[in-house]
Amino acid sequence: MISMNIVKRKPLPHWVRIVIPFAAVVITLLLAAIPILFAGGNLGKAYSSLFYGALGNRFNLLETFVKSSPLILTGLAVAFAFRARFWNIGAEGQLFAGAIMAAVIGIYFPGLPPYILVPFIMVSGFLAGGLWAAVPAFLKTKWKVDDVVTTLLLNYVMIHLMGSLLFGPLQAPGSSWPRSSAIADAAHYPMLIARSRFHIGIPLAFALVLIIWFINSKTVFGYQSKGVGINIRAAAFGGINTNMVILKTALISGGLAGLAGVGEVCAIQYHLLMDISPGYGYTGIVIAMLGNLHPIGVALAAFFFSIINVGAQTMSRMAGVPVYISGVIEGVALMVMLIFLLLSEYKIRWKRS
Amino acid sequence: MREVTKRFLDVVANDSVTLELFPGEVVALLGENGAGKTTLMNVLFGYYQLDGGKLLVRGKETVFSSPKDAIESGIAMIHQHFTLVPSQTVLENVMIGVEESFFLNMAKARKKLLRIEEQFGLYLDPDAYVWTLAIGEKQKLEILKALYREAEILIMDEPTAVLAPTETKELFETLKTLVARGKSIIFISHHLQEVMEISDRVIVLRNGRNVAERKTSETAIPELASLMVGRELLERLEHGESSPGEPVLEVADLHAKNSRGIKAVDGVSFQVREGEVLGVAGVSGNGQTELSEILFGQIVPERGSMKILGKEVPVGSSKAVIKSGVARIPEDRISTGLFMDLSVKENMILESHVSEPISRNGLLNKQEIESFALSCVKSFQVKTDGIEAPVKSLSGGNLQKVILARELVGDPKVVVACQPTRGLDVGAMEYVHQVMLDERSKGAGVLLISDDLDEIFLLSDRIIVMYQGKIMGETDIEHADRDKIGLWMSGVAS
Structure with missing residues (x-):
């Protein structure tokens, strides 16, 4: 009989950890070839149209950037929380909280000038998402309530809260759809490139990648949140106020997800509607894992996902492969990455007995 | 167990340790933390493979490559931290991992459990959920699990560490019944009074070696204490001048x-x-x-x-x-x-x-x-x-x-x-x-x-x-x- 043993391996050199996500992407594309071939597509044509559709011309490239902005923000939100072992599965709900806040302010404060209104909305949306994430963090620190469960379930609370607003006070007059009135023009994100949807939220998302990287690696708070994540007992022994670290982490994490919601309302839809997010909050979890919880990794993973998403439309047209292949690729990417992460810590030994 | 040796990398955790256990007796394994008690028991229970020495069960040399082999030889280990499923009932916990066929035969299992409870005076409601049990009852359940698997040898790793004094008393009553019915028990502890109360023989380990074996009736607490912590007088290190101040x-x-x-x-x-x-x-x-x-x-x-x-x-x-x-x-x-x-x-x-x-x-x-x-x-x-x-x-x-x-x-x-x-x-x-x-x-x-x-x-x-x-x-x-x-x-x- 052959038995399998999993044993810890020696720490890998740093460069291997950087190579791992890229290798995971390559293997993902190889594995994804199987369903593409099954669907009767021509592999070369499928992949070339996928990448052409995402990067091949000005419009497509800018669309890929547009799509990447909410993914970067939710990915960062999850990665920042996971790093401190605050298992925030609730980026989706926090995104909705930010979106609701953006719509409310955008609709009810139409008189303010844009240079005041837009930052005001951003800050409020950040706080809305942050406070929504602080609720499970508070429950966790106060009564040790499991954060996976609470963050996940609060998503549904927020979805239904949004539903009741959109069928109630926020519903556009005369509309029978769950859709708000349009927000004021002054609340629109400024567009940075003509004839495109390239809005100010995109460079903001990339700037936040750098800011989070800076917080993580250069500040006392970044050290403390990492310590809380790695060994909360040792962190407390070292005099770190672990509860406060978890609360602050949740506030920032939820705030980032909230900003993703603000961007969708103020730069893409200009209304609040039920399907404001196609699951960006959940995709953020996948992106955070694929990016190995590192901000730069998150940005790259988010960009990869938006390539797949945007390019899938073209691939479907050109190679006759269903659009849903993009979902398959994302799922495979996560699994490959998780297996790689496992194999970077452990090795498998086969034993014959 | 004859001259069992177990190394971890370059640390010798057990160095030619010998332990004999006869039917119907309680042997206390006494030693400080790190003396090698737990390692020795993990060898006996098949978690670790030995690097030297022999393991004989009922006179026959045996090799355990996993706890499963040990269980099949009638050895059960009761860990300090219970291995129970809180959301299941007593009966379900007892049955876990024992059923051979695909379908559960609850009625048969219940009958067997009740018979064992009767036989050893260990009464627990088969339908009680584990999360409702007190710690002492959970431990009873662990013992029932072992008996259900027809264990002859029970290894108990610091069983009293989690118990309140009254529960300890009850546990000892149970152990006495088990021994009277012919079971053998290895009792790991560093609580001397408990060792004196429950055991028939005491084996003292120190730094991974046998240092002494005594009949419980022929020893006393002070002797055991000094055996356990050692008597080798080491050279006192040079302390240098210092006069205690404030x-x-x-x-x-x-x-x-x-x-x-x-x-x-x-x-x-x-x-x-x-x-x-x-x-x-x-x-x-x-x-x-x-x-x-x-x-x-x-x-x-x-x-x-x-x-x-x-x-x-x-x-x-x-x-x-x-x-x-x-x-x-x-x-x-x-x-x-x-x-x-x-x-x-x-x-x-x-x-x-x-x-x-x-x-x-x-x-x-x-x-x-x-x-x-x-x-x-x-x-x-x-x-x-x-x-x-x-x-x-x-x-x-x-x-x-x-x-x-x-x-x-x-x-x-x-x-x-x-x-x-x-x-x-x-x-x-x-x-x-x-x-x-x-x-x-x-x-x-x-x-x-x-x-x-x-x-x-x-x-x-x-x-x-x-x-x-x-x-x-x-x-x-x-x-x-x-x-x-x-x-x-x-x-x-x-």
């Missing part, structure tokens, strides 16, 4: 419960003066861990006060204790003292990362951190591939050096060390001892909590002994007598 650490009337809500520290008061080592001796599990956790600021005592360098320090705050300049060497360096996944550098700044010059206005200062870490590594000769290497790549001795460096580099006036040499090899142990004495020579007051009596004798100027959360006695080193201390350790006042 008290630097004073605690008064400390009371605390442990994590299970049982009283662990019961009215402890003492002083540590500058330039002396105060040793806290005792069999482990008598409140030393909790005492250290109070001193480190990890737990809030129910009552009591603490003064450092003459100033009142709020209890239950790690931050306040760190701020007052106490060097803290925790009992469990891996789970409490270190971030195993972080670098040497990041571990060095655990306590100083909030203070200047390591950080300023919330920003870490890379240069200062690196020069601090380098000086720590250098002055304590930490063997590492540089300060960026993850601490998990370091050996046990060097892990301890990381902690020593971090804690002692600022010349503290108070040092509190809990089991500072546990699990270390001889070289590292000597190094730690020397460091403790150096601190004393530099004028620090050192509190040394250790269940290694040799270590206490080697280093202390004064000794106090803890028993069941109380201080049983105090003596200075000139008048210290091992027999008297052995008595104190077993709860006998003199």
Whole structure:
């Protein structure tokens, strides 16, 4: 009989950890070839149209950037929380909280000038998402309530809260759809490139990648949140106020997800509607894992996902492969990455007995 | 078990240990933490494979490659931490892993369980959910599980550690019934009174070796205590000139419960003066861990006060204790003292990362951190591939050096060390001892909590002994007598 043993391996050199996500992407594309071939597509044509559709011309490239902005923000939100072992599965709900806040302010404060209104909305949306994430963090620190469960379930609370607003006070007059009135023009994100949807939220998302990287690696708070994540007992022994670290982490994490919601309302839809997010909050979890919880990794993973998403439309047209292949690729990417992460810590030994 | 040897890398955990067990008897396996009891039992239960020696079951040489083999040979192990499914019933828990066929035969299993309950006088409602059971009942269930698997030999790893006194009494009744019905029990413990009460024979392990075997009826607590902690008189290290001065650490009337809500520290008061080592001796599990956790600021005592360098320090705050300049060497360096996944550098700044010059206005200062870490590594000769290497790549001795460096580099006036040499090899142990004495020579007051009596004798100027959360006695080193201390350790006042 052959038995399998999993044993810890020696720490890998740093460069291997950087190579791992890229290798995971390559293997993902190889594995994804199987369903593409099954669907009767021509592999070369499928992949070339996928990448052409995402990067091949000005419009497509800018669309890929547009799509990447909410993914970067939710990915960062999850990665920042996971790093401190605050298992925030609730980026989706926090995104909705930010979106609701953006719509409310955008609709009810139409008189303010844009240079005041837009930052005001951003800050409020950040706080809305942050406070929504602080609720499970508070429950966790106060009564040790499991954060996976609470963050996940609060998503549904927020979805239904949004539903009741959109069928109630926020519903556009005369509309029978769950859709708000349009927000004021002054609340629109400024567009940075003509004839495109390239809005100010995109460079903001990339700037936040750098800011989070800076917080993580250069500040006392970044050290403390990492310590809380790695060994909360040792962190407390070292005099770190672990509860406060978890609360602050949740506030920032939820705030980032909230900003993703603000961007969708103020730069893409200009209304609040039920399907404001196609699951960006959940995709953020996948992106955070694929990016190995590192901000730069998150940005790259988010960009990869938006390539797949945007390019899938073209691939479907050109190679006759269903659009849903993009979902398959994302799922495979996560699994490959998780297996790689496992194999970077452990090795498998086969034993014959 | 004949001359069983088990090595882990270069550490010998069991060195030619022999253990015989006859039907219908309780053998107590006695020894301090790290004496090799648990390793030996894990070998017997098939978790580990032996590196030398033989295992004979009912006279036949046997090799267990997994616990499954051991269970099939009629051996059961009852762990300190229960392996039960809280959301299932007693009956379901008993059946787990036993059913051979795909379909569960609940009626048959119930009948068998009830018969066993009847036979051994161990009554539990088969339909009760496990989460509703008290701890003592859960343990009963573990025993029922073993009996259901037709175990003849029960290994009980410190079964009383989690029990309240009345539950312990009940457990002993149960064990007596089991033995009367022909079962054999290996009882692992370091509680001497319990060993005296329940066992027929006692086997004492120390440093992975058999040191003695006694019939329980022919021995007494003081003898066992001294066998357990050892009698080899080591050369007392050169202490150097030092005259104790002002008290630097004073605690008064400390009371605390442990994590299970049982009283662990019961009215402890003492002083540590500058330039002396105060040793806290005792069999482990008598409140030393909790005492250290109070001193480190990890737990809030129910009552009591603490003064450092003459100033009142709020209890239950790690931050306040760190701020007052106490060097803290925790009992469990891996789970409490270190971030195993972080670098040497990041571990060095655990306590100083909030203070200047390591950080300023919330920003870490890379240069200062690196020069601090380098000086720590250098002055304590930490063997590492540089300060960026993850601490998990370091050996046990060097892990301890990381902690020593971090804690002692600022010349503290108070040092509190809990089991500072546990699990270390001889070289590292000597190094730690020397460091403790150096601190004393530099004028620090050192509190040394250790269940290694040799270590206490080697280093202390004064000794106090803890028993069941109380201080049983105090003596200075000139008048210290091992027999008297052995008595104190077993709860006998003199």
